[in-house]
Amino acid sequence: MEAVKEHKAPAKSTKKEVVIAIKGLKKSFGKKEVLKDINLEVHAGENVVVLGKSGQGKSVTIQCIVGMLVPDGGSLKVFGDEVADMNAEELKHLRMKIGFLFQSGALYDSMTVRENLEFPLTRVLKLKDEHEIQERINEVLEGVGLLDAVDKLPSDLSGGMRKRIGLARTLIIKPEIMLYDEPTTGLDPITSREISELILSMQKKYKTTSIIITHDMECARITADRVVIMNDGKYIAEGTFETLHKSQDQIVKEFFKDIS
Amino acid sequence: MAAVQEQELTGWRKWFAGIGDQCVFFTSFLRNIFTGGFEWSEFVRQCYEIGYRSMMLVGITSFIMGAVLILQLRPSLVSFGEESMLPTTLSVSLIREIGPVITALICSGKIASSIGAELGSMKVTEQIDAMEVSGANPLQYLVVTRILAVTCMVPLLTIIGDVIGLIGGFIALNITDSISYVLYFHKCVAAIDFSDFLPAFVKTIFFGFAIGFVGCYKGYNSNKGTESVGIAANSAVVTASLWVFVIDAIAVQITSILFYK
Numbered sequence: 001m002e003a004v005k006e007h008k009a010p011a012k013s014t015k016k017e018v019v020i021a022i023k024g025l026k027k028s029f030g031k032k033e034v035l036k037d038i039n040l041e042v043h044a045g046e047n048v049v050v051l052g053k054s055g056q057g058k059s060v061t062i063q064c065i066v067g068m069l070v071p072d073g074g075s076l077k078v079f080g081d082e083v084a085d086m087n088a089e090e091l092k093h094l095r096m097k098i099g100f101l102f103q104s105g106a107l108y109d110s111m112t113v114r115e116n117l118e119f120p121l122t123r124v125l126k127l128k129d130e131h132e133i134q135e136r137i138n139e140v141l142e143g144v145g146l147l148d149a150v151d152k153l154p155s156d157l158s159g160g161m162r163k164r165i166g167l168a169r170t171l172i173i174k175p176e177i178m179l180y181d182e183p184t185t186g187l188d189p190i191t192s193r194e195i196s197e198l199i200l201s202m203q204k205k206y207k208t209t210s211i212i213i214t215h216d217m218e219c220a221r222i223t224a225d226r227v228v229i230m231n232d233g234k235y236i237a238e239g240t241f242e243t244l245h246k247s248q249d250q251i252v253k254e255f256f257k258d259i260s
Numbered sequence: 261m262a263a264v265q266e267q268e269l270t271g272w273r274k275w276f277a278g279i280g281d282q283c284v285f286f287t288s289f290l291r292n293i294f295t296g297g298f299e300w301s302e303f304v305r306q307c308y309e310i311g312y313r314s315m316m317l318v319g320i321t322s323f324i325m326g327a328v329l330i331l332q333l334r335p336s337l338v339s340f341g342e343e344s345m346l347p348t349t350l351s352v353s354l355i356r357e358i359g360p361v362i363t364a365l366i367c368s369g370k371i372a373s374s375i376g377a378e379l380g381s382m383k384v385t386e387q388i389d390a391m392e393v394s395g396a397n398p399l400q401y402l403v404v405t406r407i408l409a410v411t412c413m414v415p416l417l418t419i420i421g422d423v424i425g426l427i428g429g430f431i432a433l434n435i436t437d438s439i440s441y442v443l444y445f446h447k448c449v450a451a452i453d454f455s456d457f458l459p460a461f462v463k464t465i466f467f468g469f470a471i472g473f474v475g476c477y478k479g480y481n482s483n484k485g486t487e488s489v490g491i492a493a494n495s496a497v498v499t500a501s502l503w504v505f506v507i508d509a510i511a512v513q514i515t516s517i518l519f520y521k
Contacts, residue, residue, distance in 0.1 A: 066393045095395035106390035108382075123396040126297075173394070 016043040019177060019209045020065060024074035027060055034060050036233030038074070047203055047210045049220040049241075051255055052230030058213045059103075062179040065211070066098055067091045078177070096124055099175035099208070103182045105166030107154040113165055114150045117141070120173045140168040143205065144198060160191035164198065171202055178203070178210040184219045196222040217255065229255060285477050289407060292400045299405050306409035310371055314417055317370060318363055322421035325362055326354060326428030334436060343437065344447075350429045351448035352456060359422040360460050361508055364467035367414050368500035372475035375406055376496030379479025380489040388480065403480060407472035414468030415461055455519035463511040470503040 018041050025038035034057035042048050052058045063069045064076055067083050076083045078094060086094060108116050117137045121127045127136075141147045144164040154162060163183060170178065183199060184192035196219040203210055203223075212223055220227055221241050228238040229252055237244060237252050245256045329350050337343050379402060382388050391398040430444045475496045482492035 068389065068393060092395050095393055098393070100390070100393040102386045102390055104386055106386040108387050108390075109385070119391075120394050120396060123401065124394055170394075 016045060018042070019044050019046075019079060020211070021077040021080075022061070022074070023076075025061065025064065025071050025076055026073035027057065027064065027069065027071050034233060035064075035071070038233075038235060040228060040235060042209055042211060044209050045207060047200070047212065047223050047225045049212045049214060049224035049227045050230055050235075051214065051217075051220060051227060054215070056230050057233055058230055059181050062100070062181060062211055062213060065177075065179060066095055066100055096173065097176045099170035099173070099178045101163075101166050101170050101178065101180045101183055103185055105154075105162040107157075107162055107165055107169070109154045112151050112153055113141075113146075113157075116154070116165065116169050117172055120169060124173055136172055140172045143171070143202060144168045160187055160195065163187065163195055167195075167198065167202065171206060174206060175208060178208045180210065180212040180214070182214055182216075183212065184214060184216045189218070192216055193218060193222070195219075199223050217258065281481065282477060285481070286473070288399055289403055289473070289476075292397065292404050293408070296397060296400050299401050302401060302405040303409055306405050307413055310406075310409050311413035311416060314367060314370055314413070315420060318366055318417045318421045319424045321362060321366055322359065322425040323428035325358060326350065326425030326430075327432035329353065329358070329425075330429040330432040331436075334433075346433060347429070347439070347444050347447035348451035351426060351451045354425045354429075355422050355452055356456050356460050357508075359425055360418050360464045360467065361504065363418040363421045364414060364464065364471065364504040365501055367410070367417065367468070367471050368504055369497055371410055372471045372478075372496040372500035373493040375410075375472070375475030376479040376482075377489055377493035379403075379476060380482035380492035383480065383482050384484055384486060384489060398480075403476045406476050407469065410472030410475070411465060411468040414471060415464040418461075418464045455515075459511060459515040459519065463507060466507045466511070467504050470507060471500045474500040474503060 020040070020042040022038050022040040025035050026033070027035040038061055040048070040061075050058050050061070060069060064071050065078060065083065067086065070084055079097070081090070081094070083091075083094070107113075108119065111119065114137060117140065118133060121133050121136060127133055137150065138147065141150060144167055146161060146164050146168070149157060149161060149165065154165070157165065167183075178199075180199065184195050187195060196216070199210070199212065199219075200223050202208070210223075212219070214220055224241050226238060227241050227244050228235045229244065230236070231251050237247060237249060239247075244252055247253060247256075330346060333346060333349055334343065337345055337349065379388070382402070388398050388402070391401065426445070426448050430439070430441060433439055433444065478492045478496040478499065482488040
């Protein structure tokens with residue numbers, strides 16, 4: 001498959017610092033080669049959406065970025081440092097700068113919303129001042145519009161609310177990079193749109209650099225500064241949503257065929 | 261970071277990989293006791309969940325065990341004209357062996373399975389991954405607190421179980437015979453000395469550690485999939501129960517060498 005390069009990088013981010021630099025990334029599970037040759041640069045403040053069919057390794061890429069998986073080859077630098085070469089302490093510090101929103105929200109189900117939000121503040125940032133902790137909790141809950149859910153358990157929340165609280169818990173440590181793993185999967189179209197708009201507004205508020213893994217074209221349209229399309233372990237096309245929409249490449253057209 | 265099973269191992273290689281994984285898990289546990297902040301509030305919560313919530317089950321089982329032992333022992337001792345030895349026999353057998361082992365087996369069934377299922381389901385729902393990628397230390401919060409809580413609670417539950425077992429024996433004895441509680445408990449306590457109580461108490465600490473460790477290891481390293489939760493819980497019970505017997509066998513050898521030469 002010949003790569004379609006609609007744009008090398010969006011015009012608005014060409015002068016910005018490269019936050020994530022991936023070159024020739026490879027990852028296999030047993031005999032299955034999931035990532036074959038991934039190349040990507042993400043600039044500060046940019047929202048990059050990764051589209052691809054299920055089982056193509058989209059989530060594997062972001063798991064490599066946070067050091068949950070170790071790549072088999074290639075280079076993956078975050079803030080200029082090679083992730084694979086980091087020791088446990090360096091990895092911990094890197095993770096403090098990265099927010100990772102899981103597909104399920106991954107809320108701690110034995111804790112209330114308040115305890116979920118307190119957890120990263122007291123365990124990661126080691127905050128002790130009750131007033132500051134409460135202020136931060138109120139700030140993020142207000143941001144996601146769920147201030148009244150503070151004493152509820154995750155089991156009392158709907159899927160969309162759980163995603164919002166998951167986003168709030170991720171943003172509460174004020175990360176510089178946000179990684180979203182299929183943030184709208186399993187939600188109805190209206191809630192999906194709300195979550196997508198929330199991602200965009202939070203990105204503007206906290207000025208984060210984001211990678212969003214999704215199948216949801218509406219989410220991609222709302223959130224993306226740049227879209228990359230993954231197929232067979234490689235990124236085969238990249239560009240803005242509009243330019244890829246007009247692409248004549250057969251695989252790219254498949255993704256956009258239901259978009260008017 | 262939990263080991264990611266990236267390739268399928270089989271046979272002996274899988275077994276050795278498992279041993280290696282457990283050694284790594286054990287050293288991580290030891291390291292995390294002394295580094296970073298200790299999670300006191302979670303430790304106390306776990307002591308309550310593990311200790312207090314198991315007390316009723318341990319109590320009922322021990323009560324029945326004490327009563328049944330008296331009823332079973334009585335005909336044999338009566339035939340030798342030694343029914344006055346019933347409190348002594350019950351006390352020694354309960355405190356040396358039956359109390360610790362029965363309590364540990366109950367805890368294997370109740371505690372190891374619940375820890376295995378809880379951590380397994382946290383793994384499946386990516387809660388442990390979420391802790392890890394946020395920069396928090398899930399070993400410190402989830403594993404260290406649970407293992408130490410079980411290690412502290414099993415000896416206490418055993419002591420409570422022993423006392424309730426003796427009460428059960430007293431009530432059973434008074435169904436057929438008549439003995440005052442002062443005389444009964446005097447005979448029970450007089451029969452026990454340091455060499456009976458101390459080895460039994462020390463081995464319950466090891467029972468507790470084994471139950472906590474196995475439950476946490478199985479749950480924390482379960483695969484991602486709903487059936488893994490059941491597998492983790494089931495294998496935690498089986499492995500912890502097996503370890504109870506292995507530790508008991510080792511403990512009796514050491515006790516024999518040290519105390520009963």
